[in-house]
Amino acid sequence: MASTVYELRCNECGKSFGNRPLSACDECLAPLEVQYDLESVRGRFTRETVAAGPMNIWRYKELLPIPEGFLPDLPVGFTPLLKAKNLGKKIGADHLYVKNDAVCFPTLSFKDRVVSVALANAQAFGFKTVGCSSTGNLANSVAAQSARLGLRACILVPSDLEAAKILNTLVYGARLVRIDGNYDHVNRLCTLIADEYNWGFVNVNLRPYYAEGSKTIGYEIAEQLGWKLPDNVVVPMAGGSMIRKIRKAFRELVALGLVEHKDVRFFGAQATGCSPISHSVKQGWDYIEPQRPNTIARSLAIGNPADGPLASKMIQETGGWAEDVSDVEIVSGIQELAETEGVFTETAGGVTTAVTARLYSQGRISRDQVTVSIISGNGLKTLDALEGQYPAERAVKPKLAAFDEYIREVDASLVEELVLAGGVQ
Amino acid sequence: MSVKIVLPTALARHTDGQKAFDSDAKDLPSLIAEFDTKFPALSQNVKDENGKLRRFINVYVNDEDIRFLGGDAHQFEDGDEVMLIPSIAGGIL
Secondary structure, eight states: OOOOOEEEEETTTOOEEESSSBOBOTTTOOBEEEEEOGGGTTTTSSHHHHHTSOSSGGGGGGGSOOOTTOOOOSOOOOOOEEEOHHHHHHHTOSEEEEEEGGGOTTTSBTHHHHHHHHHHHHHHTTOSEEEEEOSSHHHHHHHHHHHHHTOEEEEEEETTOOHHHHHHHHTTTOEEEEESSOHHHHHHHHHHHHHHSOOEETTTTTHHHHHHTTHHHHHHHHHHTTSOOOSEEEEEOSSSOHHHHHHHHHHHHHHTTSSOOOOOEEEEEEETTBOHHHHHHHHTOSSOOOOOOOSSOGGGOOSSOTTHHHHHHHHHHTTOEEEEEOHHHHHHHHHHHHHHHSOOBOHHHHHHHHHHHHHHHTTSSOTTSEEEEEEOBBGGGGGGGGTTSSOOOOOOOSSHHHHHHHHHHHOHHHHHHHHHTTOOO | OOEEEEOOHHHHTTTTTOSEEEEOOSSHHHHHHHHHHHOHHHHHHHBOTTSSBOTTEEEEETTEEHHHHTGGGOOOOTTOEEEEEESSOOBOO
């Protein structure tokens, strides 16, 4: 079977680079991006061929930068798109959907998508050791997937990372190095290491390939909506890459005739304690001013986002907007999504949920439009964010009378339901 | 007064392979002016059409982003390490 034709190209000056582990243009130093010859895919990528593929991201492999001969291994992605009826009722939304990457395989975040594409390329380029700078989710995914592929992994994280995310990296046998600094320090160090060591850093020298994995969220949303594009997408922003790749995915589907064209508006979500991109959008800038992160949403705490300027520009072009919310609102967002839809997300999902609610209340998104809110990670990884929210109640004696007394004391409304059910008199 | 300039591999091809060298520049504009005379190829590579440093290059002074220190107005001190890195760096050509 013919394979898709793709190569690295400079976003700014258009110079081509073929395929190699490289992320910046040697002429103008702008980021490189994977460009496809969509004509080489036409006819081979249709609703029917996708439907005949496996129930994971590899059903879209014709539009991913996958080396010749690569055999997909892990069933990554194809996470549920849930109609959020209860949350919608609460915030005034009739057609709100939640894209639930809190249950992405294998490590419960959207990073599994990007890592699987990056590691396929790391193997093809002959790297024996892979690495990343990470705010946690990426670390987990690189550690897990490299273990499965038999690659060695060296992972650098900020020293203040949540304990769960550290443990969730170490358990796979990866070498984890805690760096005394924030993510931006870690990331800069990784660029220096990538310059000296022959390692495949998924988000440094493999970044153009890695970032393409985010497109699969866009393909899935369109397919799960019955091959239609939504009116709006609300996306959490850290480095600013995912939001751009979802638009790229939508555009490719339109170009190949799988969906009808629609002017989808893109909305970005950040924590106020680290909001360089939302600040840029609000100011109408095409650049960002770096910030020193200070937020519980550590997975979004990138003060100097590499794709920030492009993300800001893109959001403004689509007629979208960006908002940022406080740490208190982030916790409320986590609780609200769990209480209404039964989805337990991490702090980044709390950000997206709280921002989504705000966009409806501001009237920036109207209630009758189809809107997808992206939930990118799992709440079990950031339990510390909810510390103190649910103090342990006193233990009750295993006697009906004691229980009856207790339940009337803490929540009498439950008792009424029991009486109606004929259970207690 | 002397500061140490550090470049990534991608830029060292414009400096005869030197990834680190000493400079007596007192601030960022004077460092760029120094590139003009010392390493014209580098200068052409890192400057945009307005003669400013391209927006895809980050500058760090002793591990701190120069934008936090006042940018062009920031005065280097003796012994500072000044590092230029593409905002998305990495990779060997």
